[in-house]
Amino acid sequence: MKKNQVSMLLLLLGCVCLGAGWLRGENGVILAKAIRICLECVGIG
Amino acid sequence: MDREKKSERKRLTIQLLWTLLTNAFVVGFARGSIYQGKLKSICVPGLNCYSCPGAIASCPIGAMQAVLGSYEFRLPLFVTGFLILVGTICGRFVCGFLCPFGLVQDLLYRIPFPKKWHTFPGDRLLRYLKFLVLAVFVVALPLLVTDLIGQGYPWFCKLICPSGTLMGGIPLIGLNDSLKESIGLLFAWKMGLLIFLCLVGVVLCRPFCRYLCPLGAIYGLLQQASFYxxxxxxxxxxxxxxxxxxxxxxxxxxxxxxxxxxxxxxxxxxxxxxxxxxxxxxxxxxxxxx
Missing domain, CATH: 3.30.70.20 (Alpha-Beta Plaits)
Structure with a gap:
């Protein structure tokens, strides 16, 4: 398989995963985590 | 030589502009709070802590751990898709141009020092460490070590991420008395790691990117297939x-x-x-x- 074909397949895979994650509402989990101060990130939790 | 300087100046300008753009919530720095808008449901391509007071979007590594550690999903399709897309389009261009912590390390390396290290014996082997960091701290621990209700913790953020300490920890703790009172051994460890990486960063270019960054590991894997x-x-x-x-x-x-x-x-x-x-x-x- 040529390198360009691999790249195109990866692009397709990326789009499918991104779309599937969006549709099943993963962004809600990300948003919920990101809008509160993450105590682990700042070195407290 | 002139071409080199011009190219580096151009890159530094892009790095600065991108860092300012993705950390544009200036009010957060004044109030000691973070941005809480809907933009935070999407990710930026570089390592940019979502607990930085200025951050307007999410860190992909933090987001990946959040989904892996959630009891609802476990499999982070959205972030994985995002990273595959970005990595396939431009590979580690993100590290060189669009990562705020990469910018910090580039600036540190500009500090004059009598002897700068280009590489050293074992340097190449040590670089595989970032894959171990990705596998253990970003994927395995958040997925497997859970609490009573099945939620995992962001272990990479908790134990390693110097970007979170620098961009989130220091400003937030400096601006909030309640957070200041809560600091302990973990904060001391993270500060120690940050200081160590900053000191090494003066003599060796980008030590965190070379040895520890899980995002660099992911983009590195996709580099061979990238269009850029x-x-x-x-x-x-x-x-x-x-x-x-x-x-x-x-x-x-x-x-x-x-x-x-x-x-x-x-x-x-x-x-x-x-x-x-x-x-x-x-x-x-x-x-x-x-």
Whole structure:
């Protein structure tokens, strides 16, 4: 398989995963985590 | 030499503008709070802590751990898709141009010091450490070590991420008395790690990117397939070795133009006396490698 074909397949895979994650509402989990101060990130939790 | 300076100035400008743009919530720095808008449901391509007071979007590594550690999903399809897309389009260009912590390390390396290290014995082997960090701290621990209700913790953020300490921890703790009262051993460990990496960063370019960054590991894996590529015209190359000498990541562009350690900074291209190196989305020429 040529390198360009691999790249195109990866692009397709990326789009499918991104779309599937969006549709099943993963962004809600990300948003919920990101809008509160993450105590682990700042070195407290 | 002039071309090199121009290219580095251009890169620094892009790095600064991107960092300002993605950390534009200036009010957060004044109030000691963070942005809480809907933009935070999407990710930025670089390592940019979502608990930085200025951050307007999410860190992909933090987001990945949040989904892996959630009892609802476990499999982070959205972030994985995002990283595959970004990595396939531009590979580690993100590290060289769009990562705020990469910018910090580049600035540290500009500090004059009598002896700078380009590389050292074992440097190449140590770089595989970031894959272990990705596998253990970003994926395995958040997925497997859970609390009573099945939620995991962001272990990479908790134990390692110096970007979170610098961009989130220091400003937030400095601005909030309640957080200041809560600091303990964990904060001391994270501060120690940050200081250590900053000190090493003065003598060795980008130690965190070389050895510990899980995002660099992911983009590095996708580098071979990325559309943004480096190619060397073998007819024009005179094998002078100048490109390898100026590479901040100690790569050898003529031997491995698409090395997973290359951050696409373009210094080799600017330094090449015969202009044999090309970097971009253009199609590969017939006599170029690879």
């Amino acid at each position: 590529r480096l190619s060397v015209d073998q007819d024009a190359c005179i094998s002078c070795g100048q490109c390898a000498r100026v590479c901040p990541m100690a790569c050898e562009p003529t031997k491995r133009p698409n090395d997973m350690e290359c951050i696409r900074c373009g210094r080799c291209k600017a330094a090449c006396p015969t202009e044999a190196i090309d970097l971009g989305f253009s199609k590969q020429k017939k006599n170029s490698r690879p």
